[in-house]
Amino acid sequence: MSKIVVLGAGISGHVAASHLRRKLSKAHEVVVVSPNSNYQWIPSNIWVGIGRIKSEKILFPLASLYKKKHIDFKQAKAVSFHPEGDAQEQKPYVLAEYVAGETKGQQEKVTYDYLINATGPKLNFEATEGLNPGTNKAYSVCTYTHADHAWEGLNALIQEMKKGKKAKILIGTGHAKATCQGAAFEYILNVEQELRRHNVRDLAEITWISNEYQLGDFGMDGMLLSYGSMTMKSSEMVEMVFEDRDIKWILGAGVNKIEDGIAHYENLEGETKTETFDFAMLIPSFSGHGFKAFDKNNQDITDKLFKGFMIVDADYTPKPYEEWTVQDWPETYQNPTYKNIFAPGIAFAPPHTISKPRKSKNGTEIFPSPPRTGMPSGITAKLVADNIIDSIKNNKESLKHKGSMGNMGAACIASAGFGLTQGSGISITTFPIIPDYVKYPKTHGRKLGKTFGEIGLAGHWLKLALHYAFIYKAKMKPFWWLIPE
Amino acid sequence: MTQRISKYQRFKMMNPILQFFKFIYLSLKVLIIVAGGHGGTRKAH
Numbered sequence: 001m002s003k004i005v006v007l008g009a010g011i012s013g014h015v016a017a018s019h020l021r022r023k024l025s026k027a028h029e030v031v032v033v034s035p036n037s038n039y040q041w042i043p044s045n046i047w048v049g050i051g052r053i054k055s056e057k058i059l060f061p062l063a064s065l066y067k068k069k070h071i072d073f074k075q076a077k078a079v080s081f082h083p084e085g086d087a088q089e090q091k092p093y094v095l096a097e098y099v100a101g102e103t104k105g106q107q108e109k110v111t112y113d114y115l116i117n118a119t120g121p122k123l124n125f126e127a128t129e130g131l132n133p134g135t136n137k138a139y140s141v142c143t144y145t146h147a148d149h150a151w152e153g154l155n156a157l158i159q160e161m162k163k164g165k166k167a168k169i170l171i172g173t174g175h176a177k178a179t180c181q182g183a184a185f186e187y188i189l190n191v192e193q194e195l196r197r198h199n200v201r202d203l204a205e206i207t208w209i210s211n212e213y214q215l216g217d218f219g220m221d222g223m224l225l226s227y228g229s230m231t232m233k234s235s236e237m238v239e240m241v242f243e244d245r246d247i248k249w250i251l252g253a254g255v256n257k258i259e260d261g262i263a264h265y266e267n268l269e270g271e272t273k274t275e276t277f278d279f280a281m282l283i284p285s286f287s288g289h290g291f292k293a294f295d296k297n298n299q300d301i302t303d304k305l306f307k308g309f310m311i312v313d314a315d316y317t318p319k320p321y322e323e324w325t326v327q328d329w330p331e332t333y334q335n336p337t338y339k340n341i342f343a344p345g346i347a348f349a350p351p352h353t354i355s356k357p358r359k360s361k362n363g364t365e366i367f368p369s370p371p372r373t374g375m376p377s378g379i380t381a382k383l384v385a386d387n388i389i390d391s392i393k394n395n396k397e398s399l400k401h402k403g404s405m406g407n408m409g410a411a412c413i414a415s416a417g418f419g420l421t422q423g424s425g426i427s428i429t430t431f432p433i434i435p436d437y438v439k440y441p442k443t444h445g446r447k448l449g450k451t452f453g454e455i456g457l458a459g460h461w462l463k464l465a466l467h468y469a470f471i472y473k474a475k476m477k478p479f480w481w482l483i484p485e
Numbered sequence: 486m487t488q489r490i491s492k493y494q495r496f497k498m499m500n501p502i503l504q505f506f507k508f509i510y511l512s513l514k515v516l517i518i519v520a521g522g523h524g525g526t527r528k529a530h
Protein backbone atom coordinates (compact mmCIF):
# COMPACT_ATOMS: atom_id res chain seq x y z
CA MET A 1 0.00 0.00 0.00
CA SER A 2 1.47 3.32 -1.04
CA LYS A 3 1.60 6.75 0.48
CA ILE A 4 1.77 9.72 -1.86
CA VAL A 5 2.63 13.09 -0.38
CA VAL A 6 1.78 16.21 -2.35
CA LEU A 7 3.47 19.45 -1.30
CA GLY A 8 1.34 22.46 -2.19
CA ALA A 9 -2.37 22.83 -2.89
CA GLY A 10 -2.22 25.31 -5.75
CA ILE A 11 -3.32 24.47 -9.27
CA SER A 12 -0.84 21.63 -9.76
CA GLY A 13 -0.85 20.17 -6.23
CA HIS A 14 -4.62 20.12 -6.04
CA VAL A 15 -5.01 18.63 -9.53
CA ALA A 16 -2.50 15.88 -8.66
CA ALA A 17 -4.11 15.10 -5.29
CA SER A 18 -7.64 14.97 -6.68
CA HIS A 19 -6.74 12.66 -9.58
CA LEU A 20 -4.70 10.39 -7.30
CA ARG A 21 -7.61 10.13 -4.88
CA ARG A 22 -10.14 9.43 -7.61
CA LYS A 23 -8.13 6.69 -9.27
CA LEU A 24 -6.48 4.97 -6.31
CA SER A 25 -8.31 2.80 -3.82
CA LYS A 26 -8.63 3.97 -0.22
CA ALA A 27 -5.95 1.45 0.71
CA HIS A 28 -3.46 4.02 -0.59
CA GLU A 29 -2.86 7.22 1.31
CA VAL A 30 -2.91 10.64 -0.35
CA VAL A 31 -1.52 13.40 1.87
CA VAL A 32 -1.44 17.11 1.02
CA VAL A 33 0.94 19.39 2.90
CA SER A 34 0.30 23.07 2.26
CA PRO A 35 0.53 26.20 4.42
CA ASN A 36 -2.54 28.00 3.07
CA SER A 37 -5.85 26.74 4.47
CA ASN A 38 -7.61 27.84 1.25
CA TYR A 39 -7.55 26.90 -2.38
CA GLN A 40 -7.50 30.00 -4.57
CA TRP A 41 -8.22 30.34 -8.28
CA ILE A 42 -5.30 32.70 -8.91
CA PRO A 43 -6.29 33.92 -12.42
CA SER A 44 -9.36 35.68 -11.00
CA ASN A 45 -7.20 37.74 -8.63
CA ILE A 46 -7.11 40.26 -11.46
CA TRP A 47 -10.79 41.01 -10.85
CA VAL A 48 -10.29 41.08 -7.07
CA GLY A 49 -7.63 43.74 -7.69
CA ILE A 50 -10.15 45.99 -9.44
CA GLY A 51 -12.86 45.42 -6.87
CA ARG A 52 -15.22 43.58 -9.24
CA ILE A 53 -15.07 40.24 -7.41
CA LYS A 54 -14.73 39.66 -3.67
CA SER A 55 -11.79 37.46 -2.76
CA GLU A 56 -14.21 35.04 -0.98
CA LYS A 57 -15.57 34.17 -4.45
CA ILE A 58 -12.27 32.85 -5.71
CA LEU A 59 -11.30 30.70 -2.73
CA PHE A 60 -12.63 27.94 -0.55
CA PRO A 61 -11.30 26.09 2.52
CA LEU A 62 -9.46 22.87 1.78
CA ALA A 63 -9.74 20.99 5.10
CA SER A 64 -13.45 20.12 4.82
CA LEU A 65 -13.20 19.12 1.14
CA TYR A 66 -10.15 16.94 1.76
CA LYS A 67 -11.81 15.32 4.76
CA LYS A 68 -14.85 14.44 2.67
CA LYS A 69 -12.67 13.05 -0.12
CA HIS A 70 -10.36 11.06 2.21
CA ILE A 71 -7.31 13.15 1.45
CA ASP A 72 -5.19 13.76 4.54
CA PHE A 73 -4.45 17.50 4.85
CA LYS A 74 -1.65 18.98 6.92
CA GLN A 75 -1.66 22.74 7.11
CA ALA A 76 2.09 22.92 7.18
CA LYS A 77 5.03 24.02 5.09
CA ALA A 78 7.78 21.75 3.83
CA VAL A 79 11.10 22.71 5.36
CA SER A 80 13.65 20.15 4.15
CA PHE A 81 13.83 17.04 1.99
CA HIS A 82 15.25 13.71 3.17
CA PRO A 83 14.87 11.36 0.19
CA GLU A 84 16.85 8.54 1.88
CA GLY A 85 15.41 8.94 5.36
CA ASP A 86 17.92 9.31 8.18
CA ALA A 87 19.48 7.39 11.06
CA GLN A 88 16.12 7.09 12.85
CA GLU A 89 13.71 7.00 9.93
CA GLN A 90 14.20 4.36 7.24
CA LYS A 91 11.67 5.78 4.82
CA PRO A 92 12.19 8.91 2.75
CA TYR A 93 10.49 11.90 4.29
CA VAL A 94 9.89 15.61 4.13
CA LEU A 95 10.27 17.66 7.27
CA ALA A 96 7.15 19.78 7.57
CA GLU A 97 6.31 22.52 10.04
CA TYR A 98 2.71 23.19 11.02
CA VAL A 99 1.67 26.81 10.52
CA ALA A 100 -1.71 26.99 12.26
CA GLY A 101 -3.77 25.59 15.12
CA GLU A 102 -2.59 23.87 18.26
CA THR A 103 0.31 22.21 16.49
CA LYS A 104 1.67 25.50 15.10
CA GLY A 105 5.46 25.50 15.08
CA GLN A 106 5.70 21.74 15.57
CA GLN A 107 7.68 19.74 13.05
CA GLU A 108 6.82 16.32 11.64
CA LYS A 109 8.66 13.86 9.43
CA VAL A 110 6.11 13.16 6.73
CA THR A 111 7.20 9.88 5.14
CA TYR A 112 6.29 8.93 1.59
CA ASP A 113 6.58 6.35 -1.14
CA TYR A 114 6.05 9.00 -3.82
CA LEU A 115 6.52 12.73 -3.43
CA ILE A 116 5.02 15.42 -5.63
CA ASN A 117 6.63 18.81 -5.09
CA ALA A 118 4.01 21.29 -6.30
CA THR A 119 5.10 24.24 -4.21
CA GLY A 120 5.04 26.69 -7.13
CA PRO A 121 7.14 29.84 -6.84
CA LYS A 122 8.31 31.88 -3.89
CA LEU A 123 7.14 35.43 -4.57
CA ASN A 124 10.59 36.93 -4.19
CA PHE A 125 9.77 40.54 -3.32
CA GLU A 126 13.08 40.86 -1.44
CA ALA A 127 14.96 40.67 -4.74
CA THR A 128 13.81 44.23 -5.52
CA GLU A 129 14.67 46.79 -2.85
CA GLY A 130 11.55 48.50 -1.51
CA LEU A 131 9.12 46.24 -3.38
CA ASN A 132 6.83 45.03 -0.66
CA PRO A 133 3.14 44.78 -1.56
CA GLY A 134 1.12 47.58 -0.02
CA THR A 135 4.10 49.85 0.70
CA ASN A 136 5.60 52.69 -1.34
CA LYS A 137 2.32 52.85 -3.32
CA ALA A 138 3.28 49.58 -5.02
CA TYR A 139 1.01 46.54 -4.95
CA SER A 140 0.77 42.98 -6.23
CA VAL A 141 -2.14 40.80 -7.36
CA CYS A 142 -0.30 37.48 -7.01
CA THR A 143 -2.41 36.28 -4.06
CA TYR A 144 -5.93 37.14 -2.96
CA THR A 145 -4.66 39.14 0.03
CA HIS A 146 -2.35 41.12 -2.23
CA ALA A 147 -5.21 41.67 -4.68
CA ASP A 148 -7.49 42.90 -1.86
CA HIS A 149 -4.81 45.43 -0.86
CA ALA A 150 -4.31 46.47 -4.48
CA TRP A 151 -8.00 47.25 -4.79
CA GLU A 152 -7.92 49.27 -1.55
CA GLY A 153 -5.02 51.32 -2.96
CA LEU A 154 -6.60 51.75 -6.38
CA ASN A 155 -9.99 52.62 -4.96
CA ALA A 156 -8.48 55.29 -2.70
CA LEU A 157 -6.77 56.80 -5.74
CA ILE A 158 -9.98 56.69 -7.79
CA GLN A 159 -11.77 58.60 -5.01
CA GLU A 160 -9.03 61.27 -5.08
CA MET A 161 -9.25 61.43 -8.87
CA LYS A 162 -12.99 62.03 -8.59
CA LYS A 163 -12.03 65.20 -6.73
CA GLY A 164 -9.78 66.23 -9.61
CA LYS A 165 -6.40 64.65 -8.82
CA LYS A 166 -4.26 63.71 -11.80
CA ALA A 167 -2.56 60.36 -11.36
CA LYS A 168 0.21 58.23 -12.81
CA ILE A 169 -0.29 54.48 -12.85
CA LEU A 170 2.55 52.06 -13.49
CA ILE A 171 1.93 48.36 -14.11
CA GLY A 172 4.26 45.57 -15.21
CA THR A 173 7.28 43.68 -13.92
CA GLY A 174 9.13 44.63 -10.73
CA HIS A 175 12.38 42.81 -11.45
CA ALA A 176 14.82 42.44 -14.37
CA LYS A 177 14.02 38.71 -14.61
CA ALA A 178 10.39 38.61 -13.52
CA THR A 179 7.86 36.45 -15.35
CA CYS A 180 4.03 36.39 -15.45
CA GLN A 181 3.79 39.38 -17.83
CA GLY A 182 0.39 38.00 -18.85
CA ALA A 183 -1.10 38.73 -15.43
CA ALA A 184 0.26 42.28 -15.42
CA PHE A 185 -1.06 42.75 -18.96
CA GLU A 186 -4.53 41.70 -17.84
CA TYR A 187 -4.37 43.97 -14.85
CA ILE A 188 -3.34 47.07 -16.78
CA LEU A 189 -6.25 46.64 -19.22
CA ASN A 190 -8.71 46.02 -16.39
CA VAL A 191 -7.49 49.07 -14.46
CA GLU A 192 -7.79 51.18 -17.62
CA GLN A 193 -11.37 50.04 -18.14
CA GLU A 194 -12.29 50.62 -14.48
CA LEU A 195 -10.97 54.19 -14.66
CA ARG A 196 -13.26 54.75 -17.65
CA ARG A 197 -16.18 53.27 -15.74
CA HIS A 198 -15.51 55.69 -12.90
CA ASN A 199 -15.21 58.59 -15.39
CA VAL A 200 -11.67 59.46 -14.36
CA ARG A 201 -9.75 57.96 -17.25
CA ASP A 202 -8.72 61.36 -18.67
CA LEU A 203 -6.99 62.20 -15.38
CA ALA A 204 -4.71 59.17 -15.54
CA GLU A 205 -1.46 58.50 -17.34
CA ILE A 206 -1.08 54.73 -17.55
CA THR A 207 2.29 53.16 -18.31
CA TRP A 208 3.39 49.58 -18.92
CA ILE A 209 6.89 48.81 -17.64
CA SER A 210 8.41 45.48 -18.53
CA ASN A 211 11.61 43.50 -18.87
CA GLU A 212 10.38 42.31 -22.28
CA TYR A 213 12.41 43.35 -25.32
CA GLN A 214 9.23 43.77 -27.33
CA LEU A 215 5.58 44.14 -26.41
CA GLY A 216 3.75 40.81 -26.45
CA ASP A 217 6.84 38.77 -25.59
CA PHE A 218 5.06 37.40 -22.47
CA GLY A 219 8.18 35.42 -21.60
CA MET A 220 7.34 33.19 -24.56
CA ASP A 221 9.70 34.87 -27.05
CA GLY A 222 6.64 36.48 -28.66
CA MET A 223 4.32 34.73 -31.04
CA LEU A 224 3.21 34.84 -34.62
CA LEU A 225 -0.56 34.60 -34.47
CA SER A 226 -3.48 34.06 -36.74
CA TYR A 227 -5.68 37.09 -36.09
CA GLY A 228 -8.91 36.90 -38.07
CA SER A 229 -7.83 36.50 -41.66
CA MET A 230 -4.43 38.05 -40.93
CA THR A 231 -1.16 36.79 -39.54
CA MET A 232 0.13 39.13 -36.89
CA LYS A 233 2.99 39.30 -34.39
CA SER A 234 1.95 39.37 -30.74
CA SER A 235 3.99 42.60 -30.46
CA GLU A 236 1.75 44.19 -33.10
CA MET A 237 -1.40 42.95 -31.42
CA VAL A 238 -0.42 44.31 -28.00
CA GLU A 239 0.75 47.59 -29.54
CA MET A 240 -2.63 47.91 -31.24
CA VAL A 241 -4.41 47.35 -27.93
CA PHE A 242 -2.16 49.72 -25.96
CA GLU A 243 -2.48 52.47 -28.56
CA ASP A 244 -6.22 51.98 -28.60
CA ARG A 245 -6.35 52.28 -24.81
CA ASP A 246 -3.80 55.15 -24.70
CA ILE A 247 -1.34 53.16 -22.61
CA LYS A 248 2.34 54.14 -22.82
CA TRP A 249 5.11 51.58 -22.54
CA ILE A 250 8.69 51.22 -21.30
CA LEU A 251 10.47 48.07 -22.47
CA GLY A 252 13.72 46.31 -21.61
CA ALA A 253 13.41 47.70 -18.09
CA GLY A 254 14.94 45.94 -15.11
CA VAL A 255 13.26 47.50 -12.10
CA ASN A 256 15.74 47.32 -9.20
CA LYS A 257 14.45 49.64 -6.49
CA ILE A 258 11.15 51.10 -5.34
CA GLU A 259 10.84 54.21 -3.23
CA ASP A 260 7.63 55.96 -2.25
CA GLY A 261 6.03 56.46 -5.67
CA ILE A 262 9.29 56.04 -7.61
CA ALA A 263 10.48 53.04 -9.60
CA HIS A 264 14.20 52.91 -10.36
CA TYR A 265 15.22 50.82 -13.35
CA GLU A 266 18.03 50.07 -15.72
CA ASN A 267 17.33 49.62 -19.41
CA LEU A 268 19.08 47.58 -22.06
CA GLU A 269 21.03 50.68 -23.08
CA GLY A 270 22.55 50.58 -19.61
CA GLU A 271 20.88 53.84 -18.59
CA THR A 272 19.53 54.15 -15.06
CA LYS A 273 16.17 55.87 -15.00
CA THR A 274 13.19 56.51 -12.77
CA GLU A 275 9.45 56.53 -13.28
CA THR A 276 7.11 58.12 -10.77
CA PHE A 277 3.67 56.77 -9.90
CA ASP A 278 0.68 57.24 -7.64
CA PHE A 279 -0.24 53.56 -7.90
CA ALA A 280 1.84 50.66 -9.17
CA MET A 281 1.28 46.93 -9.56
CA LEU A 282 4.58 45.22 -10.19
CA ILE A 283 5.06 41.46 -10.45
CA PRO A 284 7.99 40.32 -8.29
CA SER A 285 10.61 37.85 -9.39
CA PHE A 286 9.67 34.21 -8.80
CA SER A 287 12.26 31.96 -7.20
CA GLY A 288 12.53 28.54 -5.64
CA HIS A 289 11.71 28.29 -1.93
CA GLY A 290 15.32 27.69 -0.88
CA PHE A 291 14.63 24.15 0.36
CA LYS A 292 17.56 22.09 1.58
CA ALA A 293 17.97 18.34 1.04
CA PHE A 294 19.96 15.80 3.07
CA ASP A 295 20.97 12.17 2.56
CA LYS A 296 20.65 9.44 5.20
CA ASN A 297 23.93 10.53 6.80
CA ASN A 298 22.62 14.07 7.04
CA GLN A 299 25.00 15.30 4.31
CA ASP A 300 23.76 18.21 2.23
CA ILE A 301 22.56 16.96 -1.16
CA THR A 302 20.57 20.06 -2.12
CA ASP A 303 22.28 20.22 -5.53
CA LYS A 304 20.85 16.77 -6.42
CA LEU A 305 17.32 18.03 -5.93
CA PHE A 306 17.37 21.74 -6.57
CA LYS A 307 18.69 24.27 -9.02
CA GLY A 308 16.65 27.08 -7.52
CA PHE A 309 13.53 25.12 -8.45
CA MET A 310 13.47 21.30 -8.47
CA ILE A 311 15.67 19.37 -10.88
CA VAL A 312 13.67 17.14 -13.23
CA ASP A 313 14.25 15.32 -16.53
CA ALA A 314 15.27 18.47 -18.43
CA ASP A 315 18.57 18.97 -20.23
CA TYR A 316 20.31 21.58 -18.11
CA THR A 317 23.52 21.69 -20.16
CA PRO A 318 24.27 25.40 -20.59
CA LYS A 319 24.11 26.38 -24.25
CA PRO A 320 23.52 29.51 -26.31
CA TYR A 321 20.02 30.58 -27.34
CA GLU A 322 20.64 29.49 -30.95
CA GLU A 323 21.17 25.88 -29.79
CA TRP A 324 18.11 25.58 -27.58
CA THR A 325 15.67 22.89 -28.64
CA VAL A 326 12.29 21.67 -27.42
CA GLN A 327 14.03 18.46 -26.39
CA ASP A 328 15.69 20.40 -23.54
CA TRP A 329 12.32 20.61 -21.81
CA PRO A 330 11.16 17.90 -19.40
CA GLU A 331 8.61 15.24 -20.29
CA THR A 332 7.85 13.44 -17.03
CA TYR A 333 8.93 15.93 -14.31
CA GLN A 334 10.76 13.16 -12.48
CA ASN A 335 13.88 13.91 -10.47
CA PRO A 336 16.74 11.96 -12.13
CA THR A 337 18.39 10.97 -8.81
CA TYR A 338 15.35 10.15 -6.70
CA LYS A 339 12.87 8.64 -9.08
CA ASN A 340 9.96 8.70 -6.66
CA ILE A 341 10.07 12.53 -6.59
CA PHE A 342 8.29 14.66 -9.18
CA ALA A 343 7.81 18.41 -9.66
CA PRO A 344 4.97 19.62 -11.92
CA GLY A 345 3.72 23.19 -12.43
CA ILE A 346 6.01 26.06 -11.54
CA ALA A 347 8.00 23.96 -9.05
CA PHE A 348 10.33 22.41 -11.67
CA ALA A 349 13.56 24.08 -12.75
CA PRO A 350 13.29 25.01 -16.43
CA PRO A 351 16.34 24.23 -18.58
CA HIS A 352 16.55 27.86 -19.67
CA THR A 353 14.25 30.71 -20.50
CA ILE A 354 11.98 30.77 -23.54
CA SER A 355 12.64 34.41 -24.41
CA LYS A 356 16.01 35.33 -25.82
CA PRO A 357 18.39 36.30 -22.98
CA ARG A 358 19.61 39.89 -23.18
CA LYS A 359 22.09 41.92 -21.16
CA SER A 360 22.25 45.66 -20.65
CA LYS A 361 25.41 47.51 -21.61
CA ASN A 362 26.42 47.18 -17.93
CA GLY A 363 26.01 43.40 -18.10
CA THR A 364 22.72 43.25 -16.18
CA GLU A 365 20.51 40.43 -17.43
CA ILE A 366 17.14 41.89 -18.40
CA PHE A 367 14.68 39.40 -19.87
CA PRO A 368 11.61 37.47 -18.76
CA SER A 369 11.89 34.15 -16.95
CA PRO A 370 9.77 31.38 -18.48
CA PRO A 371 6.11 31.43 -17.45
CA ARG A 372 4.26 28.23 -16.55
CA THR A 373 0.61 29.14 -16.71
CA GLY A 374 -2.39 27.35 -15.25
CA MET A 375 -3.04 24.99 -18.11
CA PRO A 376 0.45 23.43 -18.32
CA SER A 377 0.57 23.39 -14.50
CA GLY A 378 -2.62 21.32 -14.45
CA ILE A 379 -1.61 19.08 -17.36
CA THR A 380 1.84 18.31 -15.93
CA ALA A 381 0.32 17.58 -12.51
CA LYS A 382 -2.20 15.17 -13.99
CA LEU A 383 0.40 13.29 -16.00
CA VAL A 384 2.63 12.97 -12.93
CA ALA A 385 -0.34 11.60 -10.97
CA ASP A 386 -1.16 9.17 -13.82
CA ASN A 387 2.41 7.86 -13.92
CA ILE A 388 2.39 7.31 -10.15
CA ILE A 389 -1.00 5.57 -10.36
CA ASP A 390 0.29 3.26 -13.13
CA SER A 391 3.49 2.57 -11.20
CA ILE A 392 1.50 1.61 -8.11
CA LYS A 393 -0.99 -0.51 -10.01
CA ASN A 394 1.66 -2.30 -12.12
CA ASN A 395 4.07 -2.56 -9.21
CA LYS A 396 6.89 -1.22 -11.39
CA GLU A 397 7.95 2.23 -12.58
CA SER A 398 5.79 3.50 -15.40
CA LEU A 399 6.47 6.75 -17.23
CA LYS A 400 4.01 6.25 -20.08
CA HIS A 401 2.42 9.66 -19.65
CA LYS A 402 4.53 12.42 -21.11
CA GLY A 403 3.90 16.08 -21.61
CA SER A 404 6.66 18.36 -22.76
CA MET A 405 5.77 22.02 -23.01
CA GLY A 406 7.33 21.66 -26.46
CA ASN A 407 4.47 19.35 -27.43
CA MET A 408 1.58 20.92 -25.57
CA GLY A 409 -0.79 23.74 -26.34
CA ALA A 410 -1.91 26.41 -23.93
CA ALA A 411 -4.77 28.85 -23.93
CA CYS A 412 -4.40 32.15 -22.19
CA ILE A 413 -7.61 34.08 -21.97
CA ALA A 414 -6.45 37.50 -20.83
CA SER A 415 -9.14 39.64 -19.31
CA ALA A 416 -9.15 43.10 -20.86
CA GLY A 417 -12.04 44.50 -18.84
CA PHE A 418 -14.85 43.23 -16.61
CA GLY A 419 -18.59 43.40 -17.40
CA LEU A 420 -21.21 41.15 -18.99
CA THR A 421 -21.82 43.60 -21.85
CA GLN A 422 -18.86 45.96 -21.53
CA GLY A 423 -16.16 43.42 -20.73
CA SER A 424 -13.48 42.28 -23.09
CA GLY A 425 -10.91 39.54 -23.32
CA ILE A 426 -7.89 38.81 -25.43
CA SER A 427 -7.87 35.11 -26.12
CA ILE A 428 -4.51 33.76 -27.15
CA THR A 429 -3.65 30.14 -27.73
CA THR A 430 -0.24 28.81 -28.59
CA PHE A 431 0.93 25.49 -29.85
CA PRO A 432 3.44 24.48 -28.77
CA ILE A 433 4.20 26.55 -25.67
CA ILE A 434 7.94 26.23 -26.26
CA PRO A 435 8.63 27.27 -29.85
CA ASP A 436 9.80 24.37 -31.99
CA TYR A 437 11.93 26.03 -34.65
CA VAL A 438 12.70 22.70 -36.30
CA LYS A 439 9.05 21.73 -36.84
CA TYR A 440 7.76 25.23 -37.54
CA PRO A 441 10.75 27.14 -38.91
CA LYS A 442 8.77 29.71 -40.87
CA THR A 443 6.21 30.63 -38.23
CA HIS A 444 8.40 31.54 -35.26
CA GLY A 445 8.37 27.98 -33.91
CA ARG A 446 4.62 27.62 -33.59
CA LYS A 447 1.75 26.22 -35.60
CA LEU A 448 -0.40 28.96 -37.08
CA GLY A 449 -4.11 28.38 -36.63
CA LYS A 450 -3.45 26.64 -33.32
CA THR A 451 -1.59 29.82 -32.34
CA PHE A 452 -4.18 32.52 -32.64
CA GLY A 453 -5.47 35.68 -31.06
CA GLU A 454 -8.97 37.13 -30.70
CA ILE A 455 -10.17 40.30 -29.03
CA GLY A 456 -13.69 40.97 -27.83
CA LEU A 457 -16.56 40.47 -25.42
CA ALA A 458 -16.57 36.71 -26.02
CA GLY A 459 -13.12 36.54 -24.42
CA HIS A 460 -14.55 37.99 -21.21
CA TRP A 461 -17.39 35.49 -21.20
CA LEU A 462 -14.91 32.68 -21.79
CA LYS A 463 -12.70 33.85 -18.91
CA LEU A 464 -15.77 34.03 -16.67
CA ALA A 465 -16.92 30.57 -17.79
CA LEU A 466 -13.46 29.19 -17.02
CA HIS A 467 -13.56 30.84 -13.59
CA TYR A 468 -16.79 29.01 -12.72
CA ALA A 469 -15.76 25.75 -14.38
CA PHE A 470 -12.38 25.55 -12.65
CA ILE A 471 -13.77 26.41 -9.23
CA TYR A 472 -16.44 23.71 -9.76
CA LYS A 473 -13.70 21.28 -10.74
CA ALA A 474 -11.46 22.25 -7.82
CA LYS A 475 -14.37 21.68 -5.41
CA MET A 476 -14.53 18.15 -6.85
CA LYS A 477 -18.25 18.41 -7.51
CA PRO A 478 -19.98 15.62 -9.52
CA PHE A 479 -18.14 14.70 -12.72
CA TRP A 480 -15.42 17.29 -12.04
CA TRP A 481 -12.90 15.14 -13.87
CA LEU A 482 -14.71 15.66 -17.18
CA ILE A 483 -13.48 19.26 -17.19
CA PRO A 484 -10.03 19.20 -18.79
CA GLU A 485 -7.02 20.75 -17.07
CA MET B 486 -4.82 59.15 -29.12
CA THR B 487 -3.96 56.96 -32.06
CA GLN B 488 -6.85 54.64 -32.76
CA ARG B 489 -5.79 51.50 -34.48
CA ILE B 490 -8.96 49.54 -33.84
CA SER B 491 -11.57 50.87 -36.24
CA LYS B 492 -15.14 51.69 -35.23
CA TYR B 493 -16.41 48.78 -37.31
CA GLN B 494 -13.95 46.36 -35.69
CA ARG B 495 -14.96 47.61 -32.25
CA PHE B 496 -18.63 47.15 -33.12
CA LYS B 497 -17.90 43.56 -34.03
CA MET B 498 -15.82 43.04 -30.88
CA MET B 499 -18.57 44.29 -28.58
CA ASN B 500 -21.75 43.15 -30.36
CA PRO B 501 -23.33 40.53 -28.05
CA ILE B 502 -24.97 38.56 -30.86
CA LEU B 503 -21.84 38.26 -32.96
CA GLN B 504 -19.84 37.63 -29.82
CA PHE B 505 -22.18 34.85 -28.73
CA PHE B 506 -21.22 32.88 -31.83
CA LYS B 507 -17.60 33.83 -31.30
CA PHE B 508 -17.90 32.49 -27.73
CA ILE B 509 -19.04 29.10 -29.01
CA TYR B 510 -16.32 29.11 -31.65
CA LEU B 511 -13.62 30.08 -29.16
CA SER B 512 -14.76 27.52 -26.56
CA LEU B 513 -14.59 24.76 -29.15
CA LYS B 514 -11.26 25.94 -30.51
CA VAL B 515 -9.70 26.10 -27.04
CA LEU B 516 -11.14 22.68 -26.22
CA ILE B 517 -9.70 21.22 -29.41
CA ILE B 518 -6.26 22.61 -28.60
CA VAL B 519 -6.40 21.21 -25.07
CA ALA B 520 -7.98 17.93 -26.07
CA GLY B 521 -5.51 17.78 -28.96
CA GLY B 522 -3.31 16.20 -26.36
CA HIS B 523 0.30 16.45 -25.44
CA GLY B 524 3.29 14.18 -25.39
CA GLY B 525 7.03 13.93 -25.38
CA THR B 526 9.40 15.44 -27.89
CA ARG B 527 12.50 13.36 -27.59
CA LYS B 528 11.56 10.24 -29.54
CA ALA B 529 10.01 12.19 -32.38
CA HIS B 530 13.42 13.43 -33.53
Ligand SMILES: Cc1cc2nc3c(=O)[nH]c(=O)nc-3n(C[C@H](O)[C@H](O)[C@H](O)COP(=O)(O)OP(=O)(O)OC[C@H]3O[C@@H](n4cnc5c(N)ncnc54)[C@H](O)[C@@H]3O)c2cc1C
Nearest residue numbers: 008009010011012042043078119120183345346372373374
Ligand atom coordinates in the same frame (compact mmCIF):
# COMPACT_ATOMS: atom_id res chain seq x y z
C1 LIG C 1 -2.29 37.33 -10.86
C2 LIG C 1 -2.08 36.08 -11.66
C3 LIG C 1 -2.93 35.80 -12.72
C4 LIG C 1 -2.78 34.66 -13.47
N1 LIG C 1 -3.62 34.43 -14.50
C5 LIG C 1 -3.51 33.30 -15.21
C6 LIG C 1 -4.41 33.01 -16.27
O1 LIG C 1 -5.29 33.81 -16.58
N2 LIG C 1 -4.29 31.84 -16.91
C7 LIG C 1 -3.32 30.95 -16.58
O2 LIG C 1 -3.26 29.90 -17.20
N3 LIG C 1 -2.44 31.17 -15.60
C8 LIG C 1 -2.51 32.33 -14.91
N4 LIG C 1 -1.63 32.57 -13.90
C9 LIG C 1 -0.58 31.56 -13.60
C10 LIG C 1 -1.11 30.47 -12.69
O3 LIG C 1 -1.70 31.03 -11.56
C11 LIG C 1 0.04 29.56 -12.31
O4 LIG C 1 0.48 28.95 -13.49
C12 LIG C 1 -0.35 28.46 -11.35
O5 LIG C 1 -0.88 29.01 -10.19
C13 LIG C 1 0.83 27.59 -11.03
O6 LIG C 1 0.40 26.53 -10.25
P1 LIG C 1 1.33 25.82 -9.20
O7 LIG C 1 0.48 24.83 -8.51
O8 LIG C 1 2.58 25.35 -9.84
O9 LIG C 1 1.76 26.96 -8.16
P2 LIG C 1 0.84 27.75 -7.14
O10 LIG C 1 -0.52 27.92 -7.67
O11 LIG C 1 1.62 28.96 -6.74
O12 LIG C 1 0.74 26.78 -5.88
C14 LIG C 1 1.80 26.55 -4.99
C15 LIG C 1 1.25 25.93 -3.73
O13 LIG C 1 2.35 25.55 -2.90
C16 LIG C 1 2.10 25.99 -1.58
N5 LIG C 1 3.39 26.14 -0.90
C17 LIG C 1 4.24 27.19 -0.92
N6 LIG C 1 5.29 26.93 -0.13
C18 LIG C 1 5.13 25.69 0.37
C19 LIG C 1 5.90 24.88 1.24
N7 LIG C 1 7.06 25.27 1.78
N8 LIG C 1 5.41 23.65 1.55
C20 LIG C 1 4.24 23.21 1.04
N9 LIG C 1 3.47 23.95 0.21
C21 LIG C 1 3.93 25.17 -0.12
C22 LIG C 1 1.32 27.28 -1.75
O14 LIG C 1 0.62 27.62 -0.59
C23 LIG C 1 0.39 26.87 -2.89
O15 LIG C 1 -0.72 26.17 -2.39
C24 LIG C 1 -1.73 33.75 -13.16
C25 LIG C 1 -0.86 34.03 -12.10
C26 LIG C 1 -1.01 35.19 -11.36
C27 LIG C 1 -0.05 35.48 -10.23
